[in-house]
Amino acid sequence: MSIFNFFRQAPRKSVAEEAKERLQIVLAHERAAGSSPDYLPILQRELLAVIAKYVQIDEKKVEVSFERGGDYSTLEVNIELPPPSPDKGVRTRGTATNTAGGDAASAAKAATAAKRA
């Protein structure tokens, strides 16, 4: 590192700039009708009902989280399934991605699911 680098500070975002960015992101979502994840509790209930048809699950072992981003948002559903045999646990994990401003219906277009043993 040269001595010049020492003085040349990385262009740090000011607090005000950060505030502006956060506001722009959250408002872009709030303005787009239907983008606010009011549906999360219902989604969680319905998911549980579907899964419960096939396996026994513990309601407390289900996590639904939503994170807003600038270009896309992530919906993450984490369900811990009971072990198929007494010694193994299975976690099912699904992620839905949606582009900013897109409606909820198209949200699930890039859904991926991964199963881990």
Next chain:
Amino acid sequence: MAKVIVMTSGKGGVGKTTSSAAFATGLALRGFKTVVIDFDVGLRNLDLIMGCERRVVFDFVNVINGEAKLNQALIKDKRVENLFILPTSQTRDKDALTKEGVEKILDELKKDFDYILCDSPAGIEKGALMALYFADHAIIVTNPEVSSVRDSDRILGVLASKSRRAELNQEPVQEHLLLTRYDPERVERGDMLKVDDVLEILAIPLLGVVPESTAVLRASNIGMPVTLDEKSNANKAYTDAVARFLGETVEHRFMKPEKKGFLDRLLRRTA
């Protein structure tokens, strides 16, 4: 034709009541017969800021319920010609205000006044909805701070969907941004949102920028609308805003830190 203005914000404590008192006084000083109504049922405060708390006999809700005549409840300001206050009630009954009741009073006031200014309570509940429902103009009071800006955006959405003008598909309520408690020095340091940032986000016309000012607290302590405090910057900012509201072109001020002398700057460094 009388105009109804609502002073609203969504967020609490941003300066609606201060601005209502100052703006109503400003309009009256310009010769318009103005009444300012406190819509904050249960939390009467406008009377204190206007300095008429000892003269309240009847209130808004008494008039709606037919327990008093409108002219018995209206309080005439002792300092400014053409200025009247309609205080709110201290009842805890949230349903005290009804659309029909409020409409009846506004219609009666419209016959007699040029401007009817509604000081909204915080929130987006019934009281705030009542205050904005009949508005022709909305002054959105915002502080340069994230939660205030977000709530202003919410209230703009409410105006666009739940006001009478929206419901009847009339021309929309005219929106004006009043940015208050602005601190140019903190903005300069990058600690506070700039006027331009807030304007870019909310995208409504700027009515004025009111600087953070010690004169506001002083004025409220003695029950004097800050527009009567000749020397203060807050007074000048509100007076400018009133002029702009009336269609005059007035350059914005108080957006840059005041020029400081060498000594001041030296002292601030160590402060």
